[in-house]
Amino acid sequence: MNYINIIEVLPEEVSHKISTLIWEALDNQKIITSDDAELSIRVYDDEATKTLGHIIDHVVMEYKDQLNDYGSKVDTLVDSMEEG
Helix, strand or coil: CCEEEHHHHCCHHHHHHHHHHHHHHHHHCCCCCCCCCCCCCEEECHHHHHHHHHHHHHHHHHHHHHHHHHHHHHHHHHHHHHHC
16 A cells, blocks of 8 residues: 655645654653654555645646756757857
8 A cells, every 4th residue: 555654745834743743742651762763654545645646747747847948948048149
């Protein structure tokens, strides 16, 4: 089953609040963790990861289009400089 890493996909201000609450809850329960401890929160759901995958694919395609457009503009600028 696929999963979504909540800390990676939620905005920083939201994931920070969630992780702070969890670390505080651990401290309140006297659960000691090392300074190197990492927090991982996952949601397991094949359908959710498909939706997230589509969103990521869309963002990547938009980014590629912008990059290609930028590359074309740079090429045009370089060509015009060589002609001048």
